[in-house]
Amino acid sequence: MNDLSPTPEGTRAARDVADDVVARVLARAGTAVHAGGTIHSSYDGAQLDLEERTSLRRVAGLSTELEDVTEVEYRALRLEKVVLVGLWGAGTVHDAEVSMRELAALAETAGSEVLDGMLQRRRSPDPGTYLGSGKAAELASVVAAVGADTVVVDGELSPSQRRALEDIVRVKVVDRTALILDIFAQHAKSREGKAQVELAQLEYLLPRLRGWGESMSRQAGGQVGGAGAGMGSRGPGETKIELDRRRIRNRMAKLRREIAAMEPARIAKRSSRRKNAVPSVAIAGYTNAGKSSLLNRLTGAGVLVENALFATLDPTVRRAHTPDGRLYTLADTVGFVRALPHQLVEAFRSTLEEVADADLILHIVDASHPDPEGQIAAVRHVFADIPGAMDVPEVIVLNKADLATEEAIARLRSREVHSIVVSAHSGEGIEELQALVADLLPRPGVLVDLVVPYHRGDLVSRAHEAGDIEREEHTADGTALRARVDSALAAELDAVAVRHA
Structure with missing residues (x-):
């Protein structure tokens, strides 16, 4: 017995607490994503993408019963009516509730309707069915009673656990990783983003292929089915699942080549910014912490803002200016989450490098969230997987101050x-x-004191954008300039400077 409470009284008490958690989570069901649930400011622009995003949210009347459909074919279907399942391990009941609430929000963001939930007090997952045979049978009864077509598990299931649980509940079982991958697949818009998400999905899918019924052996080798079947019957040839595996491996190889071919363009853009000595700031943080809203507030970018998880997947880079006029770039990156699937970290590595290459990280935190400390730790855990990210100066930006308590x-x-x-x-x-960003961004270190001819006003303009102007005066020969600039611009200014005999 793996339950944490050995006595019947303790078991009943733990079950009552778990039921209370599920009741509170269900009471909030439907609030993670709903029409009008996103509050926009005047800095968010027209938000033209929002209607398109909302229209993709739900496919009504979809059936996802396990009838002769393989996992590859199922990937094209949309999740709809779900029952949530979680384990309450060694942590507190508050931790369990926060995790279940996030699972409900993830399910709704993917387009699901949360019908019911189940939370089990258990030290570790059952190696066979994750919940244990008795609890799995109880889950099957709940699924049948509410008419759910999908079970969403708050954890990562092994292929054998998922198969065993599906055999008991007789509907599709999706774990937390697959749910996040599904959201990413819906929200990716750029060519590179779509390729990265598809690669992550296929890496996750490959060891988890499953078929039902006769679909497992649709091809046969030898003399099968004829009157002479017997000695010449060599059994099934390449099964459909083997065909799927081969096609997936071929597709993964092609996607890796495509992503590798896109990387030079990203590197060239970053190199161009470095060449022009434009400092960069990366906006990073937990999903739905308000990163895109902050980017719009600082730059007027008008990027999509939605009260949903993973609303932003494709990185957005915009120009901004410090109060003293210096140019820098702001990059809005993909949001992180607890136990972010490692397939996504690997697939999005080139995108996440924007964080490591920045001069400053603005780590956005939702100060109104029930567990902001846990979110900060989750984001830093992902930073640790990005080479160089932990070395970049970081500022914690406690966002949503208008909603947070003073104590928090x-x-x-x-x-x-x-x-x-x-x-x-x-x-x-x-x-x-x-003002803080301006103070923390690196300042140019080369002092120039010279006269720039008027026909090279472009260099003076660059000095204003990327340098610190100490003195500027217009003379008969040109613009007398005393400023601190980067070494590359200093060399260009020196080459054109007016020199007197």
Whole structure:
């Protein structure tokens, strides 16, 4: 027996607590994503992509029964009516509730309707059916009673666990990793983003292929089915599942080549910014922390803002200026989540390098969330997987200050020394954040004191954008300039400078 409470009284008490958690989660069902649930500011622009995103949310009347359909074919279907399943291990009941709430939000973001849930007090997953045979049978009864067509498990299932659980509940079983991959597949828009998500899906799918019924042996070798079957009957030839595996491996190889071919363009853009000595700031953080809203507030980019998980997948880079006029770039990156599937970290490695190559990371945190400390730890765990990311200076930006309690903000500020409190919606703290960014960005280190001819006003303009101007005066020969600039611009200015005999 793996349950944490050995006595019948303890078991009943744990079950009552688990039922209370499920009841609270279900009471919030439908609130993660709903029409009008996203509050926009005037800085968010027209939000033209939002209607298209919402129209893809649900396919009504979809059947996902296990009738002669392989996993490859199932990937084209949309999740619909789900029952949530979670394990409450060694952590607190608060941790279990936060995790189940996030699972419900993930399911709704993927287009599902949450009908019911089940939380089991258990030290570790059952190696056979994840829940144990008795609890799995109880889950089957719940699924049948509410008419669900999918079970979503708050964890990663092994292929054997998923098959065994499906055999008991008789509907599709999806784990947390597959759910996140499904959301990424729906939200990716760029060619590179779609290729990265598909590669991650296929890597996850390959060891988990499954077919039902006669689909497992649709081809046969030898003399099968004829009157002479017997000595000449060599059994099935290449089964459909083997064909699927071969096609998946071929597709994965092609996707890796495509992603590798796109990387030079990304590197060239970053090199161009480096050549022009434009400092870069990466906006990173947990999903739905308000990263895109903050980008819109700082730059007027008008990127998609939605009260949903993983609304942004394709990185957006925009120009911005410090209060003293210096140019820098802001990159809005994909949001992170607890136990982000390693397939996604690998597939999005080239995108995540924007974080490692930045001069400053603005780590956005939803200060109103029930567990912001856990979200900060999850994001830093992903940073640790990105070479060089942990070496970049980081500022914790406590967003949604208009929704957070004073106690939560005080607690977070006491834990995080380099932090600032803002609200991307109301504008609170935005000026202070801009001043902080200006102070932390690297400043050019070469002092120039020369006269630039008027026909090279472009160099003077670049000095204004990327340098610190100490003195500027218009003379008969040109613009007398004393400024600190980067070494490349200093060399260009020196080459054209007016020299007197």
